[in-house]
Amino acid sequence: MPDTRHTRVLIIGSGPAGYTAGVYASRAMLAPILVQGIEPGGQLTTTTDVENWPGDTSVMGPDLMVRMEAHAREMGCEIIGDIIVSLDLSVRPFVARGDSGTTYTADAVILCTGARAKWLGLDSEEAFKGFGVSACATCDGFFYRGAEIVVVGGGNTAVEEALFLTNFASKVTVIHRRDAFRAERIMQDRLFAHPKISVLWDHELAEVVGEHDPKGVTGVRARNVKTGVITDIPARGVFIAIGHAPASELVAGQLETHNGGYVVVEPGTTRTAIPGVFAAGDLTDHVYRQAVTSAGMGCMAALDAEKFLAGHGA
Ligand code: FAD
Numbered sequence: 245m246p247d248t249r250h251t252r253v254l255i256i257g258s259g260p261a262g263y264t265a266g267v268y269a270s271r272a273m274l275a276p277i278l279v280q281g282i283e284p285g286g287q288l289t290t291t292t293d294v295e296n297w298p299g300d301t302s303v304m305g306p307d308l309m310v311r312m313e314a315h316a317r318e319m320g321c322e323i324i325g326d327i328i329v330s331l332d333l334s335v336r337p338f339v340a341r342g343d344s345g346t347t348y349t350a351d352a353v354i355l356c357t358g359a360r361a362k363w364l365g366l367d368s369e370e371a372f373k374g375f376g377v378s379a380c381a382t383c384d385g386f387f388y389r390g391a392e393i394v395v396v397g398g399g400n401t402a403v404e405e406a407l408f409l410t411n412f413a414s415k416v417t418v419i420h421r422r423d424a425f426r427a428e429r430i431m432q433d434r435l436f437a438h439p440k441i442s443v444l445w446d447h448e449l450a451e452v453v454g455e456h457d458p459k460g461v462t463g464v465r466a467r468n469v470k471t472g473v474i475t476d477i478p479a480r481g482v483f484i485a486i487g488h489a490p491a492s493e494l495v496a497g498q499l500e501t502h503n504g505g506y507v508v509v510e511p512g513t514t515r516t517a518i519p520g521v522f523a524a525g526d527l528t529d530h531v532y533r534q535a536v537t538s539a540g541m542g543c544m545a546a547l548d549a550e551k552f553l554a555g556h557g558a
Pocket residue numbers: 256257258259260261262279280281282283284285286287288290291293294295296297326327328329356357358359360401404491494524525526527533534535536538
């Protein structure tokens with residue numbers, strides 16, 4: 245039966261920003277409710293080793309997020325497996341509707357909906373999604389044991405995915421549209437030293453090629469961005485690793501966004517233009533986009549929300 249839950253602080257999202265906001269809001273005795281969304285634990289659940297989380301030389305992303313969830317829960321945060329499908333920031337208290345049928349009303353909202361994988365937008369990419377085309381090596385790499393694999397992109401994600409995929413693949417070809425990666429130097433060095441990986445510079449993915457019965461990828465066509473010359477590369481798996489877009493649909497038309505959908509906050513704070521609405525993590529950050537910076541912003545958002553609520557006697 246549909247029900248309504250009221251909370252002083254509603255945290256939307258369960259990545260490092262959301263869980264950290266949960267820890268701090270709980271310790272401020274605000275009895276927050278955190279709604280996890282479709283990806284409990286957020287983006288780090290799609291990776292393997294995380295080597296830059298302070299205090300852990302190396303930790304598995306999914307393990308780290310299980311620990312963060314347990315920490316937030318232990319502090320008193322109520323964690324709910326639901327997806328917010330609409331959010332009305334024009335009324336007080338704010339109203340969020342869950343996919344479960346539950347309505348959440350809140351005196352303050354902390355938005356931590358993070359970011360999602362971007363796609364190239366090719367028809368052939370769409371046609372073979374789930375049948376050879378993927379955006380998550382951790383999730384799907386295992387399916388390509390002994391196969392040739394293509395990775396598209398030049399950031400940390402692409403380099404990390406390429407390295408991870410060498411655990412399964414006979415060969416990994418990274419296709420990048422420029423002649424230099426933007427990934428961290430240490431990651432690039434590992435990639436260049438790997439005998440199974442080769443890089444096709446200055447190329448873009450023109451088409452994913454495959455068969456339809458049974459459905460599966462057989463290769464890609466890569467176009468040289470300078471000469472237009474096409475190179476055919478055999479592959480059974482194609483991993484698109486070209487970055488992530490902020491998940492700001494819930495607040496579209498309600499909050500200002502910039503740089504392709506990132507929610508604008510007052511510099512140095514997590515305050516949005518609507519008093520009582522705060523945003524943290526990758527949703528607001530087109531520059532750093534790290535677990536530790538997201539967690540830091542989650543902390544800031546809980547402290548900002550606490551100050552707001554104290555000032556409003558809520
Ligand atoms: P996210 O982790 O993106 O989580 C967003 C959350 O919002 C999810 O729980 C989702 O379910 C929820 N959500 C979305 N919409 C809704 C909705 N409508 N209702 C309810 N909930 C919703 N960073 C590092 O520092 N080190 C690394 O080694 C590292 N490796 C990475 C590897 C990969 C493959 C990727 C993709 C990213 C990596 N990053 C790494 C970046 C890091 O994961 C992100 O910066 C960080 O997870 C962002 O945290 P966040 O809390 O802002 O959001």
